[in-house]
Amino acid sequence: MKPNESQLIAWRRELHTWPELSGKEFATTARLREWLQSAGIRLLDFPLESGVVAEIGSGETRVALRADIDALPIHEASGVSFHSRHPGVMHACGHDLHSAVMLGAALELKAQEAQLKGCVRILFQPAEEIGRGAKQFIKAGVLEDVQAIFGMHNEPGLPTGTFATRGGAFYANADKFIIHVNGKGAHAAHPEQGVDAIVVASQIIQALQTLTSRSFNALDSVVLSITRIDGGKTWNVLPSGVEFGGTARTHDLQVRAELEQRLRQLVESIALAHGADATLRWHPGPPVLINDPDWARFSSEIAAQVGYHVQTADLHLLGEDFAYYLQKIPGVFVSIGSASDFGLHHAAFTPDEASIAPAAHYFAQLAQQALQHLNARCCEPLLN
Ligand SMILES: [Zn+2]
Ligand SMILES: [Zn+2]
Structure with missing residues (x-):
């Protein structure tokens, strides 16, 4: 049985109308619990502040499906009738859509529960946008006895x-x-009586851009962007300090560690050369997301079976906290086309709701076949 498309769209719209920020998804959690329970799906009792974990089936073999549920501090300008009723908060990353997809997968799996060859655990994870939710879920134990995650x-x-x-x-x-x-x-x-923090900061910023282009292999993806600078209050005083910051993006843990180290040396030595001192605080976000190659092949094969046009994805420079799960257990993260004229995190982001029901069916199929595959425990290649 394929999920009822109009039901999934109605749920997605209700989540869209009432978005909540990362870590504050309490009403969203209550809605998800109610919808899952009214479908007779059992909820698991993990120590969570927000978010829901459900499970379908029985037995030792277990895979997990994950949706994220949080919204962004953006004032919606999409023009849809079911727009956000929380001013300044919007589902502009489509996590409402992801939740509807996994609700649909849950319904389809529930309808076939007697035939399932194991358990499917479904994670509705909070706080993805601030990179905390997956870590909280892992700490709460949601991955225990799970062999693969999607x-x-x-x-x-x-x-x-x-x-x-x-x-x-x-x-x-x-x-x-x-x-x-x-x-x-x-x-x-009288700049000679001080140490000009603005000049030092500007030299560091220039040197950072040279660092990425001159100190790393051109084939390593390294992006370093300064997004904020804060120093000085008026036109006739040299400030005593300047603070600035930004983001660094790489696809390799070693390149990341080297970039942090080189950045620190550069910042400290340029400051020293000018008689100033400077500190670097590095806040690691989600690590590089590494898909298991066998599960990537397997998931693409199932996608083709259910009628998707399948492509090999390009590398992303975005972060995604699903990466933390993949540091613990194998699995795969995939992209599903949603055909919006405006991109993720845009106030006019409007994903195509026709993408929901096929994705729900796909994840139900993927979970079922992954259980069969794990039960077969064969050491042959996953699929030809
Ligand atoms: Zn996002
Ligand atoms: Zn997102």
Whole structure:
């Protein structure tokens, strides 16, 4: 039985109308619990502040499906009738759509529960946008006894009916850094009496861009962007300090570690050369998302079976906290075309709702066949 499309769209719209920020998804959690329970699906009792974990089937073999449920601090300008009723908060990343997809997969799996060759655990995870939800879920024990995990993101740049994934690195290490330059304040007419933190900061910023282009292999993806700079209050005073920061994106844990180290050396030595001092604070975000190559092949094969146009995905420079699950157990993260004219995190983002029901059916099929595959425990290649 394929999921009822109009029901899934109605659920997606209700989530869309009432979006909640990361870590505050309490009403969303209550809605998901109610919908799952009214379908007779059992909920598991993990120590969670928000989010829901459901399970269907019985036995030792177990796979997990994951949706994220949080929204963004964006004021919606999509013009849809079911637009956000929470001013300044919007499902602009499509996590409402992901939730509807996994609800649909849950319904389809529930209808076939007697034939399931194991358990399917379904994770409705909070706080993806701030990179915390997956870690909280793992700490709460949701991956215990799970042998493989599957998740998706909608891809506005791909047409509806298109599926893409890749084995190995997919999404990036998405790290944040903050640099503080301490100089010495002075009258703007007498810079010689101070240490100009603005000049030091500007030299560091220039040198950072050279660092990425001159110190790393051109085939390593390294992006370093300064997104914020804060120093000085008026026109005739040299400030004593400047703070600036941004993000670093890479696809390799070693390149990431080297970039942090080189950045730190550069910041400290340029400051020293000018008689200032500077500190770098590095806040690691989600690590590079690494898909298991065999599960990537398997998931693509199932996608073709259910009628998707299957592509090999390009590397992403976005971060995705599903990466934390894949550091613990094998699995795969995939892109499902959602054909929006406006991209993720845009106030006018409008994904195609026709992408929901096929994705729900796909994940139900993927989970079922993954259980059969795990039960067969064969050491042959997954599929020809
Ligand atoms: Zn997002
Ligand atoms: Zn997202």
